[in-house]
Amino acid sequence: MKNKELKILLSAPRGFCAGVERAIEIVEKSIQKYGAPVYVRHEIVHNKFVVDDLRKKGAIFVEELDEIKDKSRPVIFSAHGVPKTVPDDARNYNMTYVDATCPLVSKVHREAENLNKAGYHIILIGHKNHPEVIGTMGQLPEGSIDLIQSEEEAKNYYNKDDKKIAFVTQTTLSVDDTKEIIKILKSRFENIREPQKEDICYATTNRQMAVKNIAKNCDMFFIIGSRNSSNSVRLVEVAKKSGCENSMLIHSESEIPYNKIQQVNTIGISSGASAPEILVDNFINGLKNRFTIKIDEVEIIKENVVFKIPKKLN
Known part of the structure; x- marks a missing residue:
């Protein structure tokens, strides 16, 4: 057969x-x-x-x-x-x-510090207990930064100190969800100050755009990444919202649903920013053993960003 x-x-x-x-x-x-x-x-x-x-x-x-x-x-x-x-x-x-803090996270840290020094009360848009959020909030004196996680929280937020306010964001959020939260904050606080340059990192944005670009043409979508990886979990959400309801995260303990894959014609694959390519290769090799596959790589943008390592290690 x-x-x-x-x-x-x-x-x-x-x-x-x-x-x-x-x-x-x-x-x-x-x-x-x-x-x-x-x-x-x-x-x-x-x-x-x-x-x-x-x-x-x-x-x-x-x-x-x-x-x-x-x-x-x-x-x-x-x-x-x-x-x-x-x-x-x-x-x-x-x-x-x-x-080893990512330079783009360090940029948010410096931004928050400078705004704090300039007398702003800061709102951080992010997810509670994520290590990046803990790190960013820990740059500032207690009480000078508030976390907002949802549109609901943005609607109910009030400026208790009556200070001028500014916002920064976690770098690995969903671009679309964050946009909605920002829209609410801007409509409620006309003079809220925003980052000069988008805080959500280039890689998060690019990976979400790439998934969005192909999700509607897929019957199933698989994101290779860890359960505690914020950017990987966001990619699953983006695939679902962009037209592929049947999207899931493949992590180290996942059972691959070959029976379901058997019933579809086209699948999408991407991976989170902390997932090595070998995990994608392993996943595809598992499919090759069971199906005749045709791979079409759909690239939306070339990435050529490189960050230097600290001088003390050279």
Whole structure:
């Protein structure tokens, strides 16, 4: 019996962004420079495959610095950024640290600090308890920044200090959802100050646009990425909203629904900014074993962004 034919629309750009590539390189270069083990505070990026691979090379992952028994070993801060208290603690412990915060997250940190110094009360649009949000809120004195997560919260927000207000955003949000929240804030606070340049990062935007571009032509859509990866979860939402209701996240423990794939003709595939391309290859190879596949890579924009690693590792 001839294998069923399956068309794959492969979304591009997908996968690693410049901030993730830089963060992984920082861990690898730190191990080369300082030897193993090096400690990493929080998962360097939200992907189990990447974390497990770095573990094998000599990285030990912790959530807080006080878990590190041997304070003479270096510690790396994850790409999501950290509150100001974390480098302060590292200095108090006399620890060597390397900051792998994505430069685009650092840009939001500096923006929030400058607005705070200029007398603005700040609204952060983002998701509670995400490490990036914790890091950004931790740049400022308590009480000077409020989190808004939804259109509902934007409608009910009130400016309790009667100070001038400004907003910044988490870098990995859904472009469309954020647009709606911003629209509400602007209609309620005419003089609200917005970032000079969009805070949602280029990679998040590009990956969402690429998925949006092909979702309506797909019967099913698969996003390769981790459950705790904000940008991967947003891609699933974008695929659903853009015309492919049957969209799902494929993570390290996912059962691949081959029976359902058997019943469709065209599937879309993309991956989150912290998912390595090998996971996409593995997924496609699993399909090749069962179907006759035709791959059409649909690229909407070329990415050529590269971020330098800290001088101390060169």
